[in-house]
Amino acid sequence: MDRRIFLKGAATAGAGAAVAAPLATPAIAQSAPAVKWRLTSSFPKSLDTIFGTAEVMSKALSEATDGRFEIQVFPAGELVPGPQALDAVQNATVEAAHTASYYYIGKDPTFAFATALPFGLNARQQNAWLYEGGGQELINDFYANYNVSSLPGGNTGVQMGGWFRSEIKSVKDLEGVKMRIGGLGGKILVALGVVPQQIPGGDIYPALEKGTIDATEWVGPYDDEKLGFYQVAKHYYYPGFWEGGPTLHFMFNKAKYEELPASYKAALANAAALANTIMMARYDVKNLTAIRSLVGKGVQLHAFPRDVLDAAYDASFRYYEDQAATNPAWKKIYEPWKTFRKESYEWFRVAEYSFDSYVYAQQAAGR
Template sequence: MDRRSVLKNAGIAGVLAAGVAPAVHAQATIRWRLASSFPKSLDTIYGAAEVFSQQVKAMSGGKFEISVHAAGELMPAFGVVDGVEKGTVDMCHTVPYYFFGKDETFAIGAAIPFGLNSRQMSAWMYEGNGLKLMREFYAKYSMINFPGGNTGAQMGGWFRKELKTLADVKGLKFRIGGFAGRIIERMGGVPQNIPGGEIYQALEKGTIDAAEWVGPYDDQKLGFNKVAPFYYYPGWWEGGPQVDFFINQKQFNALPAEYKAIVEAASSHAHVDMQAKYDARNPAALKQLVGSGAKLRPFPNDIMNQAFKVSMQVYDELSAKNESWKKVYADYAKFRADQNLWFRFTEATFDRFMQAQKL
């Protein structure tokens, strides 16, 4: 049977009955560039962008390709949002709270001190009002966001000297990401916002006294244990920090519907994949760090209590002067209260029991 005659003379039903599957629509070939805020050495957090890119390419049959560029290749780590807003790059992969200097509301899209844990954050984003509210806010910067990973609750960081009381925070030069620096500053510390790839040198030279990044797996790769012996927990400022893909709004709007769906599916896959990697790899890394001499310490209670008190004060102040913050935080805070009530009776009780067992 001549295929061309079939396509010419048969209706669509006849074509399908004949077992011929014509291309109803051929999608255009698209090439995008993605700027990451992370170094290639971090296969977890940087790697999420590569996972995303690979999924997009596979689901589009190679028609939609996104090249991933590490921090510094196309632009500085903290310049990626400007790059997306201006259209210099099509999209980026970053932590929203890096850009709280533009507007504190950015921080809510990632993590704020004593905020949601990772599961709660995903619930707020996907089933609560999180995506809706944050997308309304990001539209001011000509961007749309898609959740692109979560590290889970982080460690509190590496300190050259032991913290015994709240007084030890005063004058402490602490590399701490994003909005949490505001809290540390109120407590007498000196926050430093340094890209991941530059932290080791600053800690080694004594330019800073302490630094936090993510947790054992990444921290071991970055070698912080070699220059600061005390490893504190928990990272009360990052109970569930979300990493985002920001896409230039015009570029996203120009995509065919099929490609928009692919972007959404690929980002969700990368979102889950990142936390799975951290949860799977952190335990072994922590054992190795402790085995090599790292000294695990919980933050003293007076530091935790003061940090919580100051955080709530700052949130009230922001709600009084920043309308964007007020709108988003009001919804976030209500969701947080309901989540904590639920988790108190289920997740937290189960976790405490299991962690007390000798398995």
């Protein structure tokens, strides 16, 4: 080949490559645009485990996208009050929130399904229902009415039943008790004589200290010790039957979410799933030492009396059936949820419950 022809051809090819290279840049930019969102949490920064779950998600998302998709996390009150997180996402004041869906049952009791129903699913069952049992699809169909899409964003495991100034020896002792309690638990306890109060986490301690309320529930030993409830109420009850496996959610403005490239939606789903796993693992570790610490400080642990549980159980399912008869949104989720709960309970009684019952009895016997 003539050397001059070869060099000319090479130069032409090189020029073509030089021209072609910049053309690839817009395509890359379109598939991986720089996206910056703001997320408002419903929780204060002082509750590091529950607030920190959103930070776990944000960090994982940034790392998965080489910093192209970033979500800045703000504690409750910094952008909007914690109880207004859903409204802020719905109205696109922020693109995202980390919150408990049952905070919004005043809009529609159906919001409770995404978090927890009294005597409902434990944490593993809740995850199974949401991820593989069709639950998340039902939740997002409902959320679409509020311009919201969502992903599971953490679970505490079964919570404690709360702090009481006076001992509860029977269901009669609940008559007239003013109790801070969220979600459907408050509606159910009304049937037992409780007067539910809606108070944000940061305001609970002073209300309990001043006697504005007689009792409160929050999460469990780790968070409850940080909030100092043991200093003003010594009777600590279990289980929190209204929150057997409460799930938090990452809520996203639906229009903003649908604008995301498919790769970003996948990265967001993976980051949220990691956060969902990490939150419960952290609680399971931190509660170990916190419950010992609380008992060492003079806290008295009590199981709720059986008549309290029985009365609450009956009241719960009366409420569910009443809602199903009058609220189409509730019924659409309740019917498949009820079937899943029944079948899940049947399976868990076979292996899980048998194993747990035996080994815990051995441990309690000192073996």
